[in-house]
Amino acid sequence: MSNDDKKFDELSRRGFLKAGAGVVAAASAPAFFMKDAWAADFRNNPGRSKTVKFGFNVPQSGAYADEGADELRAYKLAVKHINGEGDGGMLNTMKPISLKGDGILGKKLEYVTGDTQTKSDAARASAKRMIEKDGVLMVTGGSSSGVAIAVQSLCQEMGIVFMTGLTHSNDTTGKDKRRYGFRHMFNAHMSGSALGPVLKKEYGTDRQAYHLTADYTWGWTQEESIKNTTEAMGWKTTATVRTPVGAGDFSQYITPVLNSGADVLILNHYGKDMINSLTQAVQFGLRDKNVNGKNFEIIVPLFSRLMAQGAGDAIKGILGSTNWNWSLTDAGTKAFVKSFGQEYGFPPSQAAHTCYVQALQYADACQRAGTFYPPEVIKQLEGHKFDGMGNGPTEYRAEDHQAFKDVLVVRGNENPSSQFDLLKVEQIVPRSQVEYDAKIFGGELGPYVV
């Protein structure tokens, strides 16, 4: 072998190794430098901090304070579970899962709370304070669609993801949908689709319905959805009357129902309003009446165990729909109810459930994305399918950020087996029956980068 050949050989071997290392280094350099390229570009980036913060914006006063208190309980439990404390709750059953029980991306989760007061302006002020002063990464909670839409719009402007709490208006993921907002709760349109066949079977096709409706976005869309459903099956609408939120005494709206010729009263009310209007409707003897040769019926399209508790005996036998109930027997529900019950001594409400799921799903999306950068987290949530969280297979539809899953038709339990057994699940309506085209409600999601 000549010297030249030897040189070439040595060059070839060492050179190859050096060149290879150089190429790898050069190729990985952009990735190294770009890994956190967006890090400085988004609001409330935790950077090197060992903690991240969520903002729980719930009603702690006003007509929906009961729901707000239960939401907060669920959020505190979610924080515990995400940080690896307690029994883990639904972290043991949710699929798929990337969270490891050590916080999110290795950072411990903390939280701050705010009071929405069930008022849009107060809720926005509270969310703004949490974003600007407390530096929260995500805002979640609330028990009113008016509040949800207002806060969602603010979060879009500020580039902070908003995981809605209890909001049932079609508008939240319809005409007012936003890229930065996601809803796990079902909506009024889905309530109508789920309830329609059951109402037809129970009360027939010849009925006169009278609506009392909370005068804001949720009430309007629920009235519209239920009216469309009942009229399509042959019912007539006697009147639709708007009532102010937090009216307290609904008697002046109930007395005209008594001799109106209607044989069904549909209460598009929620929370304290529903408790008051239903209790007062029963006090006025509506359920004992016989009109048009039929028993007078009351329907509450959306209700929860908390409301059933407040309404007492008045709720017995009344049909409605709900997002989730603690009496379901799937593994996710059992895990959550056990965990929540051990912590607080009573089962969670649907408000608590939806908020708990929302917190866990956002945390898991960050973990999957490997970053807290909102556009990447949003992409992880859009179209994400999961299971094991109490509602069966669920999907955050990419087109409108509405979660699609089964819906429960429930009835106020006439023979409860325990003090908490207030709602009886009449039917689990499959996703296919309540699904609709995202285009029917219009709206634009808006940009990823704001």
Added chain:
Amino acid sequence: MDVFLLQLLNGLDKGAAYALIAFGLTLVFGTLGVVNFAHGALFMLGAFCAVTLQKILTISKKVKDESITFFDAYKETPYLEIWWGDTGAAIIDWVIPISIFLAIPIMLLIGLSMERGLIRHFYKRPHAEQILVTFGLAIVLQELIRAFFGANPIPVSAPEILSGSADIGYILGMGADYLTYPWWRIIYVLFSGAIILSVFAFLQFTTFGMVVRAGMHDRETVGLLGINVQRRFTIVFGMAAVVAGLAGAMYVPILPPDYHMGMDFLVLSFVVVVVGGMGSLGGAVAAGFLLGILQSFSSLNEIKNIIPGIDQIIIYLVAVVIILVRPRGLMGRKGVMED
């Protein structure tokens, strides 16, 4: 006809609450010349007398609920029921009527303390300062209630036997089931009438009342006769507090009380007082019932279809018209609020 009668009854029932609160408010203004913004808080405190008594009567023994297997849950059985069985349960059932006997001394004590401790220092101060200090007091009282009882409404039921509806149509010979109205609301109207008549009678037919009425007309002359008008006015303040408290305690089955209920009624009551005439007892009662009835009729769909939202503004609309046309109110004394 039935719609008319129902709305009329409903108006009377709403008006009864407005009249009772406004009655005390105007009594204080007429005697002491104080604009008491804490009067709504007295209504709320009365309601919480009933809540407190319910809490005391239902102090319970906790027993593990064996039907719950997921976690440790407890059932609560009131000691009264454990000790006295059906008698104990009946006492709990009749908590609202019983609470009246608790509310009278408590509200009297609160009223007297409020007047002696705070309000008397503001008699000679401008109305603006009186409003500020009494409004501040109202906020303190409602936040205290919030701290003790939380923000959520607390349901307290009427006695079982009175929780249904009365068949008024049948009683009036119009046929069964033609006109029904809840028993408790009818009782509230009657109760309100009885309280108002009692106070009127007290002021009209007793020496104490005569001195108070004389003092309302000419305080200085009554003072020159050697009569301590101030002491009597202090008692009148206590009476106004009792009337507001009883109105609140009896209202509990109609509207589950929360810490904010006083503020909700305060604004309406001021409108009632202004419409009726500041300082006029008869005016407050008449305006209370009148505005209650107007509010009830304006909630009819036929009227709301012509003027949307009228049910929300009717009371304020009437107040604006009255202030423009007759500033002293329907039955107010000449000169009051007219300068």
